[in-house]
Amino acid sequence: MRTGHVRLTSHSGGTDAPAVHWGAPTAAERGPIVGTTARTHRNVIGAHSGAYGVYRALAVAAGKLSADHRADLTDTAPTDRIGPFPQWTDPTTIVSLDPWGAMVTDAFADQIAAGIDIRPTIAVTKAQVILPEIVDALAKGRLVPDGRILLDTGAAQVTKAAVEPVWHLPGVAARFGCSENDLRRVLFEETGGMYPELVTRPDLEVFLPPIGGQTVYIFGAPEDLADPTVELTARVHDECNGSDVFGSDICTCRPYLTHAIEECINGAQRGGVGLVAYSRKEGRALGEVTKFLVYNARKRQAGGDTADQYFTRTECVAGVQDMRFQELMPDVLHWFGVTKIHRLVSMSNMKYDAITGAGIDVGERVSIPDELIPADARVEIDAKMAAGYYTPGEVPDAEELKRPKGRGLQG
Numbered sequence: 001m002r003t004g005h006v007r008l009t010s011h012s013g014g015t016d017a018p019a020v021h022w023g024a025p026t027a028a029e030r031g032p033i034v035g036t037t038a039r040t041h042r043n044v045i046g047a048h049s050g051a052y053g054v055y056r057a058l059a060v061a062a063g064k065l066s067a068d069h070r071a072d073l074t075d076t077a078p079t080d081r082i083g084p085f086p087q088w089t090d091p092t093t094i095v096s097l098d099p100w101g102a103m104v105t106d107a108f109a110d111q112i113a114a115g116i117d118i119r120p121t122i123a124v125t126k127a128q129v130i131l132p133e134i135v136d137a138l139a140k141g142r143l144v145p146d147g148r149i150l151l152d153t154g155a156a157q158v159t160k161a162a163v164e165p166v167w168h169l170p171g172v173a174a175r176f177g178c179s180e181n182d183l184r185r186v187l188f189e190e191t192g193g194m195y196p197e198l199v200t201r202p203d204l205e206v207f208l209p210p211i212g213g214q215t216v217y218i219f220g221a222p223e224d225l226a227d228p229t230v231e232l233t234a235r236v237h238d239e240c241n242g243s244d245v246f247g248s249d250i251c252t253c254r255p256y257l258t259h260a261i262e263e264c265i266n267g268a269q270r271g272g273v274g275l276v277a278y279s280r281k282e283g284r285a286l287g288e289v290t291k292f293l294v295y296n297a298r299k300r301q302a303g304g305d306t307a308d309q310y311f312t313r314t315e316c317v318a319g320v321q322d323m324r325f326q327e328l329m330p331d332v333l334h335w336f337g338v339t340k341i342h343r344l345v346s347m348s349n350m351k352y353d354a355i356t357g358a359g360i361d362v363g364e365r366v367s368i369p370d371e372l373i374p375a376d377a378r379v380e381i382d383a384k385m386a387a388g389y390y391t392p393g394e395v396p397d398a399e400e401l402k403r404p405k406g407r408g409l410q411g
């Protein structure tokens with residue numbers, strides 16, 4: 001059981017907290033991000049692990065975890081060195097992750113040895129991924145094993161990175177065109193007052209938000225991502241558990257994701273490199289409850305499930321059409337030093353605009369092949385094309401958008 005008085009975080013800072021100079025030229029000058037809960041060295045708002053910080057609290061409350069536990073980071077170093085790249089040291093280019101987050105045991109070895117609990121916010125490892133769609137592409141001869149990128153078994157060899165969100169509040173506010181004060185106040189109020197320092201500690205500029213992060217899968221050599229002369233095939237994908245994992249046929253998420261992986265493997269085998277950045281922004285960052293409510297509303301409305309009502313139904317339930325905010329998405333591309341995407345496997349104009357707006361060149365845009373679109377997902381894809389999503393084909397007209405194409409609730 002915890003004893004002693006509750007220590008509010010809202011006023012006095014850690015007396016020995018290292019300074020953070022976001023975007024400084026070296027890790028040493030930037031300073032470590034200390035989000036561990038021991039008070040003395042903390043220099044951020046929030047705690048590590050995004051949303052999983054709450055599970056950590058449960059583990060401590062249940063007596064399963066000592067609040068003082070220090071991670072033993074022996075042998076946990078990244079399998080591949082990423083950066084540093086020039087993008088890391090411009091305070092406005094990366095605002096939502098810590099570019100030095102994978103190399104803290106190197107970059108801040110002295111401070112760790114001196115007793116500061118500094119944790120990685122990025123981890124890089126190797127894996128093999130086996131997807132039925134890729135095994136099928138092998139069987140049909142669309143893909144050929146090379147023993148390097150793709151094995152006979154259908155397993156693709158990848159490097160993958162897990163990235164936790166680390167927000168520099170002045171930079172995040174600038175991306176959304178609001179003042180830092182307004183951003184801090186709204187974050188405070190809309191999380192039910194969860195982080196008082198947002199409004200009482202303007203000296204703390206870094207926030208570890210309680211949200212999901214990103215996972216990046218790389219096909220081929222990670223160092224090639226920063227070389228604009230090496231063909232880069234890339235998809236930035238937002239989580240859709242229903243389709244990605246469970247194969248729901250109401251949207252194109254999994255078929256597009258696996259198509260992108262096939263394109264990435266193909267590209268890497270041609271001497272290029274492939275990247276899939278997967279962001280935890282379930283259901284356009286509205287969450288699954290909202291998403292399922294919208295499905296019901298779409299399928300029960302008079303006239304059936306039609307593309308012309310697709311965005312309206314979402315807006316009726318959620319108040320907005322989309323909360324994914326691609327403004328922060330290009331940061332992970334900057335982390336890898338990407339300056340050019342030769343083949344962007346996406347039709348989303350929001351993603352395209354965010355990437356090109358961040359100064360990254362985009363060559364060809366690769367749309368999902370028609371034969372991969374599930375019948376019930378025709379409503380979604382028609383609505384998106386009519387709303388400005390990229391398509392090399394015909395954009396459906398108003399009459400076409402009124403035709404019910406989605407299944408009813410009972411199948």
Ligand SMILES: [Zn+2]
Binds near residue numbers: 244
């Ligand atoms: Zn989906």
